[in-house]
Amino acid sequence: MKKRTYPNSRTRTGVDSFRSNRLAMLCLWGLVIFYGLAICADFISPYSYKDEDRNFSYCPPTTIEFGDHGKPVYPFVYGRTLTFDTMHRRVYVIDKTKKYLLRFLKNGRLFGVDVPGRLYLWGADARGRDLFSRIWYGARISLSIGLLGVAISFMLGLLIGGISGYFGGWVDGVLMRICEMFMMIPGFYLMLALRAAVPENFNSVQVYLSVVVILAFIGWASLARIIRGMTLSLRERDFVLAAKTMGVPDIVIIFKHILPQTISYSMATLMLTVSSYILAEAGLSVVGLGIQDPVPSWGNLLSEAMEIVPVIFAPWILLPGLFIFIAVMCFNVVGDALRDAFDPMFRNDAAG
Amino acid sequence: MSVLQVHNAVKNFGSLRAVDHVSFSLDQGDNLAIIGESGCGKTTLAKMMMGLVKIDKGLIKAESFSVQMVFQDPYSSLDPLWNVREILKEALWRNRSLSAGQAQEKMEQMLSAVGLSMGVLQRFPHEFSGGERQRIAIARALLCSPKILILDEATSALDTLVQKQIMDLLKKLKQEFNLTYIFISHNLRLVRNFSDKIAVMYQGKIVEEGQAKKVLQSPSHPYTRQLLQASFYINFK
Amino acid sequence: MDSLLSVKNLTVAVGLKAVVNDVSFDVFGAQIMAVAGGSGSGKTTIGLSILRLLPPALRIGQGSIIFEGKNLLDLSAEDMRLCRGARIGMVFQEPLSAFDPLFTIGQQLEEVLAAHTQLTKQDRQRKVLEILSDVELPDPLRAYASYPHQLSGGMRQRAMMAQAMVCDPSLIIADEPTSSLDVTLQVKMMELFVHLKKKKNISFVLIAHDLGMISQVADEIIILREGKMVEGGKVDQVMGCPQNEYTKQLIEAFQ
Numbered sequence: 001m002k003k004r005t006y007p008n009s010r011t012r013t014g015v016d017s018f019r020s021n022r023l024a025m026l027c028l029w030g031l032v033i034f035y036g037l038a039i040c041a042d043f044i045s046p047y048s049y050k051d052e053d054r055n056f057s058y059c060p061p062t063t064i065e066f067g068d069h070g071k072p073v074y075p076f077v078y079g080r081t082l083t084f085d086t087m088h089r090r091v092y093v094i095d096k097t098k099k100y101l102l103r104f105l106k107n108g109r110l111f112g113v114d115v116p117g118r119l120y121l122w123g124a125d126a127r128g129r130d131l132f133s134r135i136w137y138g139a140r141i142s143l144s145i146g147l148l149g150v151a152i153s154f155m156l157g158l159l160i161g162g163i164s165g166y167f168g169g170w171v172d173g174v175l176m177r178i179c180e181m182f183m184m185i186p187g188f189y190l191m192l193a194l195r196a197a198v199p200e201n202f203n204s205v206q207v208y209l210s211v212v213v214i215l216a217f218i219g220w221a222s223l224a225r226i227i228r229g230m231t232l233s234l235r236e237r238d239f240v241l242a243a244k245t246m247g248v249p250d251i252v253i254i255f256k257h258i259l260p261q262t263i264s265y266s267m268a269t270l271m272l273t274v275s276s277y278i279l280a281e282a283g284l285s286v287v288g289l290g291i292q293d294p295v296p297s298w299g300n301l302l303s304e305a306m307e308i309v310p311v312i313f314a315p316w317i318l319l320p321g322l323f324i325f326i327a328v329m330c331f332n333v334v335g336d337a338l339r340d341a342f343d344p345m346f347r348n349d350a351a352g
Numbered sequence: 353m354s355v356l357q358v359h360n361a362v363k364n365f366g367s368l369r370a371v372d373h374v375s376f377s378l379d380q381g382d383n384l385a386i387i388g389e390s391g392c393g394k395t396t397l398a399k400m401m402m403g404l405v406k407i408d409k410g411l412i413k414a415e416s417f418s419v420q421m422v423f424q425d426p427y428s429s430l431d432p433l434w435n436v437r438e439i440l441k442e443a444l445w446r447n448r449s450l451s452a453g454q455a456q457e458k459m460e461q462m463l464s465a466v467g468l469s470m471g472v473l474q475r476f477p478h479e480f481s482g483g484e485r486q487r488i489a490i491a492r493a494l495l496c497s498p499k500i501l502i503l504d505e506a507t508s509a510l511d512t513l514v515q516k517q518i519m520d521l522l523k524k525l526k527q528e529f530n531l532t533y534i535f536i537s538h539n540l541r542l543v544r545n546f547s548d549k550i551a552v553m554y555q556g557k558i559v560e561e562g563q564a565k566k567v568l569q570s571p572s573h574p575y576t577r578q579l580l581q582a583s584f585y586i587n588f589k
Numbered sequence: 590m591d592s593l594l595s596v597k598n599l600t601v602a603v604g605l606k607a608v609v610n611d612v613s614f615d616v617f618g619a620q621i622m623a624v625a626g627g628s629g630s631g632k633t634t635i636g637l638s639i640l641r642l643l644p645p646a647l648r649i650g651q652g653s654i655i656f657e658g659k660n661l662l663d664l665s666a667e668d669m670r671l672c673r674g675a676r677i678g679m680v681f682q683e684p685l686s687a688f689d690p691l692f693t694i695g696q697q698l699e700e701v702l703a704a705h706t707q708l709t710k711q712d713r714q715r716k717v718l719e720i721l722s723d724v725e726l727p728d729p730l731r732a733y734a735s736y737p738h739q740l741s742g743g744m745r746q747r748a749m750m751a752q753a754m755v756c757d758p759s760l761i762i763a764d765e766p767t768s769s770l771d772v773t774l775q776v777k778m779m780e781l782f783v784h785l786k787k788k789k790n791i792s793f794v795l796i797a798h799d800l801g802m803i804s805q806v807a808d809e810i811i812i813l814r815e816g817k818m819v820e821g822g823k824v825d826q827v828m829g830c831p832q833n834e835y836t837k838q839l840i841e842a843f844q
Contacts, residue, residue, distance in 0.1 A: 238429035242489075245402050246496050247417055247446045260433050389771035390742070482628065511627035511798050516842040538771045541801070541843070582776040 014264060017341040024337030027330035034327060038139035045133030046112040046119050050294050053118060055082055056128035058314040059092055062120045064102060075102040077113050089313065123316035125304055129294075135320055138296035141208065143327065145297070146277035149215035150270055156216065157223030158266070162254045164224065165231025176228065182221040190218050191280060195289045204295045211290055215277045223269060230262045264342035271335030275328040282324055298324050353380050355418065355499050355532055356401070360410035363396055370396040372556035373410070378500065378532055385535045385543035385564070387579065388553035394536050397553070398502050401534070417446065420498035424505035426485035430477040436488055437473040443495035462491045465528065466521060483514035487521070494525065500532045507542065519546055540583035544568055552576045591658075593618050593792050594639070594760055599652035601634050601643065608647065609634050610816040614809075616760065619786050621793045623803040623824070625839070626813035632796045635813075636762045639794065640679060641669050657759065675705040678753030682765040684745035687752070688737035694721075694748045695733035698755050705756045717755060723789070724751045725781060743774040750781065754791065764796045779806045801843040804828050812836050 018024060037044060062077050079098030085091050100117025104110065113119045121132040164175040182190070194214045202210065234240060235258065243253050278298075284290035285299025286306065293300060301320035305311050311318060356378040363371040370393040378384060388394045399405040401412055402421055423429040430439055440459045444450060450458070460470055466487040477485060486506065493501060503522070507515040523546070526533060535547055543550065543564070550567040552560040552575065560573040571577045592615035601609040609631040616622045626632045637643045639654055641661060654661045657676065664672065673679070681687055688697055698717040702708055708716065721729035724747040732740065732748060740748060746766065753761050763782075767775040783806050785791050797803045804810065804824050811821035812835065820833040831837045 238423040238425060239431040241399075241402075241404055242421070242423065242429055242492070243442060244404060245419075245421055246443050246492075248442060257431055261431075389773060512800060512839060512842045513627060540772075578773055582772040 014342040018337055021337045021341070024334050027333040027337075030326065030330045031334065034139060034323075034330075035143055037136055038143050041133075041136040041140055043108070044110050045130070045136050046109055046121075047130045047133045049129070049134050049137040049296050051129060051133070053124075053128040056080070056092075056118055056120070056124050057126050058090060058310065058317075059118070059120050059124040059128060060314070061123045061316060062118070064119075076100055077102070077117055077119060079117055122319055123314060125301075125314075125317060126310065131301075131316060131319060134296040134301060135298070135323060138298045138301050138320065139323070141291055141295065141297035142278055142281060142299065142324070145208070145212055145215065145281045146274040146331075148212045149219065149277045150274050152212065152216035153220035153223060153273070154266070154270055156220035158227055158259055158262070160220070161224035161227025162231050162259050162262075165228035166235050166250065166254050166258060168232070172228070176225070179221040179224050182218065183225075187218050187280070188283060191215075191284060192287075192289065194218075195284065204292060207290075207292060208295075211281060211284060214284075215280055218280075219273055219277065223266065223273070226269060227259075227262055227266065230265065231258050234258045234261055265339070268335050268339035268342060271331050271338060275331035275335070278324060278328055278331070298327075354378065355380050355414065357411070357413040358397075358401070359412070361397070361400060361407055361412055362409035363393075363400060363405060364408050369556050371400065374553075374556075374558055375410075376551060376558065376561065378534070380499070380532055381526075381530065382549065383526065383533045383535070383547045384549045384551060385537065385547035386551050386553055387537055387540055387543065389538050389579075392553045393556040394553050395504060398504050398534070398536055401500075401502060415499065417496065418499040419502060420493040420496050420500070421502040421504060422486070422489050422493050422506040425509055426482050426489055427477075427509075429489050430485060432477055435474055435476050439477075439488065440473075440492055440495055443492045446496070458495065459491075462495050465494070465525065466491045481514075482510050483518060486510065486518055490518075490521070490525070494529060498531070500534065502534045502536065504536045505538070506535075508537065508539075515542070522546075540568065540579055552579065592616060592655075593620075593657065594794070595653075595655040596635070596639070597653045597655070599635065599638060599654065600650040601631070601638055601647055602650045603646050603648075607650070608816050609638070611652075612811070612813070612816075612818045613652075614811050614818075614821060616792050616794060616809075618759070619790045619792060620809065621782060621786055621795055621807045623807035623810040624794060624796045624813065625798065625800050625803060625810060627798060629815065630813040631816040632798075632813050633764055636679075636764050636794060636796050639762055640673055640677060642673075671705065674701060674758075675756045676758050676760070678756070678758040678761040680746075680749050680753050680761060680763040680766045682768050684742065684749045684769070685737060687749050688745070690737055692736070693733065694735055694737065694740070694751075698748075698752055701752060701755050717751075720751045720755050721748070723754070723785070724748070725784075726751070742770055743777065746770060746774075746778060747781065750785075754785070754789070757789075758791065760792050760794065762794045762796070765798070766795070767802065768797070768799070775802060779803075782806055799843070800828075800839050812839065 059080065064075050064077055066072060066075050076099045079095040079100065080092040081095050083091050083093055098117070100113040103112050103114060106112055118130075120130055122135070123131050125131055125134070160175055160179070164172045191214055194217060198207070198210045240253060240257055243257055281290055281297060282299030282302060285297055286303045288303065290299050291297040298320045302318070302324065305317045305321070354377050358377065359375050361371055361374045362369070372393070374397060376384070386394050386397065396405060398421065400407050401414065401419055437459070440462070441455060444455055444458065459473070463470060463472065468484065468487055468491070472480075472488070477488075480488065507518050510518060522533070525531065533547070535543055537543055540550075547564050550562065550564045551558045552567070552573065554575045560567060560571065560576045567576065568580065571580055594616040597613050599609055599612045600607055612635060614622065624632045624635060634643070634647065638649060639656070639661065643649070649662060656672070661669065661672070688694070695717055698720070699713045702713045702716060718729050718733060721732050726732045726744060726747050732744065737745060767778050770778060779802060782793055782795070786793065795803050795807060807824050809822065810824045810827050812819050812827070812833065814835050820827055820831065820836045827836065828840060831840055
């Protein structure tokens with residue numbers, strides 16, 4: 001067995017304890033797969049997120065046929081024709097005369113069907129865009145927005161919490177009052193207010209970045225408070241005093257001695273924060289203030305399911321909600337498990 | 353030659369006077385023990401000499417960076433996330449213009465002075481016993497080339513045998529590096545063969561001060577007598 | 590005379606490594622037995638074995654622990670729980686962690702009594718106050734109503750002693766009971782041990798690394814090194830003319 005080395009015994013017991021948590025490992029793998037698929041969205045999805053065909057509005061999921069009259073053949077899909085029933089509702093009738101073969105590795109995509117056939121694995125939206133493709137393109141936005149937002153608020157929180165706790169006195173007073181001001185305003189309203197300050201005519205990249213910044217802005221305060229609390233006790237530790245007496249500057253002590261000690265705990269908090277950012281982005285998008293169509297995010301995909309009528313006739317448009325649910329749950333389970341594994345308050349160290 | 357002067361030093365924590373008009377001075381090569389029970393202000397006094405605690409009134413004169421300290425608990429005085437090389441290197445912070453080779457040489461010299469091998473450089477604090485950790489802490493303090501070393505209960509957390517080894521090591525290092533020691537403890541027994549001068553602290557004041565022999569043999573303050581009795585187990589069976 | 594506690598050939602191991610290796614000793618009534626040794630000598634493990642409070646990684650390989658005629662290792666978990674606290678008391682190094690910060694000393698001592706006896710509320714209260722004055726707390730009534738943080742270190746250590754003996758046990762296991770105290774308080778604590786031994790007929794197993802302090806109060810002593818017993822016997826004999834090289838070093842170190 002390969003022997004692994006960790007910087008200290010606390011990290012080792014923490015990693016071991018996390019690995020023994022099956023549910024958390026499952027969720028961690030789930031997240032790895034989600035991110036993997038999101039990164040490969042261009043490859044695994046049969047269509048681009050913009051690729052629309054108005055003739056197939058709310059087309060139900062297509063089934064791939066593997067046999068013809070009981071004989072196994074090369075996989076294909078049947079064509080569909082749009083008709084209207086007596087209530088003027090769309091009905092897609094399977095047209096068995098038209099067969100479109102499944103094609104692999106064509107046009108740089110993993111799979112697709114011959115044109116003019118359309119492949120809707122998980123159905124289509126109002127403009128006949130493939131939901132399967134849009135979900136994975138949307139995953140790029142939704143999953144990265146949480147990470148980026150957290151990365152920024154994490155840095156802000158670490159820095160401000162570290163400085164506040166380390167120096168104490170009026171520095172601490174001022175910084176913590178600012179934190180409290182941010183925490184005082186209900187998050188969603190603060191988000192809406194900040195979003196209102198962003199110009200209307202931003203392109204999609206600019207909107208994306210502004211949403212990231214807004215999310216980071218509302219989340220750093222609570223992390224800063226936690227880090228401050230930890231720093232308050234860490235700065236009294238002898239190794240910090242020793243560094244001071246050796247003439248090491250305060251800012252170096254904060255970065256090299258204090259913040260590394262808080263990392264394992266804040267990693268856990270971070271995971272929980274990612275999930276809340278994914279939800280926050282969805283919230284913004286659902287009310288139409290997040291990522292703008294045609295660029296998909298799980299939030300704005302779900303916003304199509306705001307009205308009851310389309311949901312009744314095309315229930316598959318709720319699928320993005322399921323993905324949000326799974327991703328948020330995975331982040332929460334992993335975050336909780338990390339905290340259990342690394343927070344000494346929850347664990348008894350046998351070694352003295 | 354005087355290396356440290358403390359003149360009427362006062363420190364208050366709220367309404368509590370932790371250090372109350374303490375004065376003494378140390379010459380190069382002195383070996384002073386400050387004895388007192390917990391809460392008597394001896395650790396606060398040490399921190400004032402280190403510049404870790406601001407002085408309220410009075411004066412402490414020492415060359416800057418000439419005072420270093422070895423802490424009581426070797427488990428918390430070394431950063432658990434750092435290996436020994438990084439820990440020792442930090443002590444060379446004010447000499448960071450040194451080349452990597454020179455720094456390495458200095459660290460190796462100091463490690464052999466405290467009786468540790470080069471192999472320890474890659475290892476982390478939790479891999480060492482209490483005595484070894486205290487040796488690392490001493491090496492770190494000495495790498496700052498101090499004139500005065502404050503030993504704050506530096507052996508109290510150790511086993512009796514290890515305690516003796518560390519005390520012997522400290523005696524040797526004192527010669528080698530021409531150091532001045534301030535040994536802080538609650539136990540007179542620990543310092544009787546170690547320190548030349550003894551100052552007894554009680555409720556923030558130095559109540560008795562003098563040559564070690566004199567204080568141990570004919571204590572003048574009742575508190576010193578009480579401490580002596582306790583430290584040397586006057587039989588009470 | 591029958592011994593109160595008889596530890597025979599006790600071996601405790603982590604996996605295949607023995608932390609306590611074939612240790613035997615007897616404690617008689619009203620006697621203080623000192624168990625001395627450096628860190629890693631297995632002295633704390635012996636104390637925990639007697640109380641059957643060993644961490645799960647440690648297993649008792651062989652041996653017996655006979656206390657008041659019963660082998661403690663054969664008792665059911667429930668019988669052992671009744672024995673602990675009622676017949677065997679315990680005192681640890683850190684007094685603050687032994688008490689719940691949310692209840693007064695009095696409440697916590699009464700709780701122990703309620704768990705082990707049928708006494709009425711008034712009787713329990715009377716008993717607790719009596720014990721608090723037995724451990725020579727200067728103001729038992731005040732200590733009774735105090736929360737743990739309101740007492741000084743020395744007083745807390747006495748309160749813990751009171752907690753250990755509130756059910757009139759015949760044996761108290763004390764693991765480094767004075768290491769967190771100043772010398773002057775250490776001596777007073779040791780005096781209390783001797784006083785309780787005489788007045789209450791309690792025996793002690795005193796676990797410590799400071800040979801000097803315990804040798805002054807103990808009647809018998811065993812010296813441990815890396816799990817093995819290197820020397821044992823009457824204190825005066827062991828301290829006066831030690832046979833073992835390690836014991837000699839230990840004694841020399843503190844003189």
